Amino acid sequence: MVIVDSTRCCYCGGCVSVCPVDALTLAETRLQVNASCIDCGECVHACPVGALQLQTETRVGAARPLRPAYDLIVVGAGPGGAVAAQTAAQAGLTVLLIEKRQEIGSPVRCAEGVGHDALVKFIAPAARWIAAEITQAEITVVAEGATRTRRAGGGHGYILERRVFDRALAERAAQAGAHVRVKTSATGLLIENGAVRGIRLESGERIEAHVVIAADGVESQVGRWAGLETQLPLKDTMVCAQYLLAGIDIDPTCTYYTISHTVAPGGYAWIFPKGSGKANVGLGLQADLPRDASALDLLNRFIESNPALACGYPVTLIAGNVPVALPPARLVTDGLMLVGDAARQVDPLTGGGIVNAMTAGQLAARVAIEAIAARDTSAKFLHRYADAWHKTLGRKMERNYRLREKFAPAQRADDAFVRAFALAVK
Numbered sequence: 001m002v003i004v005d006s007t008r009c010c011y012c013g014g015c016v017s018v019c020p021v022d023a024l025t026l027a028e029t030r031l032q033v034n035a036s037c038i039d040c041g042e043c044v045h046a047c048p049v050g051a052l053q054l055q056t057e058t059r060v061g062a063a064r065p066l067r068p069a070y071d072l073i074v075v076g077a078g079p080g081g082a083v084a085a086q087t088a089a090q091a092g093l094t095v096l097l098i099e100k101r102q103e104i105g106s107p108v109r110c111a112e113g114v115g116h117d118a119l120v121k122f123i124a125p126a127a128r129w130i131a132a133e134i135t136q137a138e139i140t141v142v143a144e145g146a147t148r149t150r151r152a153g154g155g156h157g158y159i160l161e162r163r164v165f166d167r168a169l170a171e172r173a174a175q176a177g178a179h180v181r182v183k184t185s186a187t188g189l190l191i192e193n194g195a196v197r198g199i200r201l202e203s204g205e206r207i208e209a210h211v212v213i214a215a216d217g218v219e220s221q222v223g224r225w226a227g228l229e230t231q232l233p234l235k236d237t238m239v240c241a242q243y244l245l246a247g248i249d250i251d252p253t254c255t256y257y258t259i260s261h262t263v264a265p266g267g268y269a270w271i272f273p274k275g276s277g278k279a280n281v282g283l284g285l286q287a288d289l290p291r292d293a294s295a296l297d298l299l300n301r302f303i304e305s306n307p308a309l310a311c312g313y314p315v316t317l318i319a320g321n322v323p324v325a326l327p328p329a330r331l332v333t334d335g336l337m338l339v340g341d342a343a344r345q346v347d348p349l350t351g352g353g354i355v356n357a358m359t360a361g362q363l364a365a366r367v368a369i370e371a372i373a374a375r376d377t378s379a380k381f382l383h384r385y386a387d388a389w390h391k392t393l394g395r396k397m398e399r400n401y402r403l404r405e406k407f408a409p410a411q412r413a414d415d416a417f418v419r420a421f422a423l424a425v426k
């Protein structure tokens with residue numbers, strides 16, 4: 001019988017095509033071997049990543065083995081984790097950056113909008129990961145039967161290609177000396193006397209570290225394993241659906257926002273151009289508010305009601321949730337810091353979290369560098385990161401949270417809300 005190592009399998013389907021007895025089936029991300037397998041080994045030879053073996057064979061080792069210990073382990077290679085890993089590796093720490101997916105940046109769960117000024121603090125814009133350059137925003141507010149539209153010029157931003165962007169950030173971390181590993185999932189923490197001392201991997205390996213940075217996104221588990229309270233209340237969750245629509249004719253320099261409780265209760269719909277007649281068209285709604293349809297159904301309605309969009313063809317569908325919450329009471333514990341979506345550091349007004357995660361990743365890595373130099377990785381020392389976050393962006397995020405809290409349940413976008421929203425998307 002052939003055994004599948006799901007931590008290695010990349011679901012390419014190559015094995016299925018060479019099997020003489022139809023013993024293999026590929027569901028989207030699941031390869032199954034059924035009882036008709038005759039142990040011929042054809043599939044084992046066809047597998048490009050060594051994920052298949054006959055039951056009697058021994059496993060081939062990974063190309064570049066992990067060390068038993070690093071100064072810093074970063075879980076999650078999104079923008080937050082990649083910037084943290086790069087910052088720490090540049091300062092000479094030994095760093096392991098792990099990503100559970102097989103391709104960093106994919107599948108994309110993002111509308112990919114980002115402001116120029118915030119972005120260039122981390123990386124110079126490069127054509128290969130920029131889909132469109134934005135100079136204006138149009139905000140339409142529908143409330144109490146009236147529709148108001150305002151255009152805000154003077155902004156400068158980009159719609160990214162996150163698949164390429166996230167990978168570029170991880171490449172920079174690798175160039176700085178970080179050990180980057182894909183298809184490597186953290187499944188637990190090593191905890192000694194209440195302090196985090198490393199991680200456990202799905203493969204069973206135990207890797208030690210002075211500090212762990214949990215940058216594992218909205219689905220974060222690492223913080224919970226460390227005893228931090230990261231559960232997201234439903235009212236602080238934006239439920240999103242988005243198509244990449246092709247074949248539409250819209251201004252490629254303008255982003256469009258529709259704030260309307262009929263379109264997206266407690267949230268908004270967006271159109272972010274990606275050049276060549278394409279745009280990310282999506283919406284996010286507050287999870288606990290009453291609605292008569294799913295986010296995807298509401299998105300379909302929004303598109304059908306808009307002739308400029310209804311002529312388009314969806315070439316990608318994504319779904320995802322955005323935490324629009326206050327950060328957890330504690331962002332750190334002994335030996336561990338939370339960063340990015342894992343720390344709920346998204347702008348509660350817009351759902352934008354790319355640059356926030358990068359900012360937090362950099363701040364956390366700087367504190368990790370100091371803590372390791374001082375041989376003090378206690379929560380008390382690491383709290384410097386929480387303080388730095390609060391001073392840098394945290395206060396603004398809290399203010400925006402209060403504004404959204406007033407707006408969403410009352411279903412009323414007052415002037416203060418719209419002004420703050422316009423500023424946030426500029």
Ligand SMILES: Cc1cc2nc3c(=O)[nH]c(=O)nc-3n(C[C@H](O)[C@H](O)[C@H](O)COP(=O)(O)OP(=O)(O)OC[C@H]3O[C@@H](n4cnc5c(N)ncnc54)[C@H](O)[C@@H]3O)c2cc1C
Binds near residue numbers: 105216220321340
């Ligand atoms: C529909 C939608 C639209 C959005 N639009 C925008 C936008 O236009 N602009 C904007 O700024 N933000 C936007 N966001 C938010 C933005 O995508 C996130 O805030 C940002 O990606 C956060 O970065 P991060 O590094 O914290 O986490 P992520 O980018 O989510 O990265 C976390 C990584 O950790 C990995 N991981 C998780 N668990 C483990 C584990 N156990 N072991 C190893 N790896 C693990 C995940 O696979 C993932 O790659 C949007 C989000 C959604 C859902």
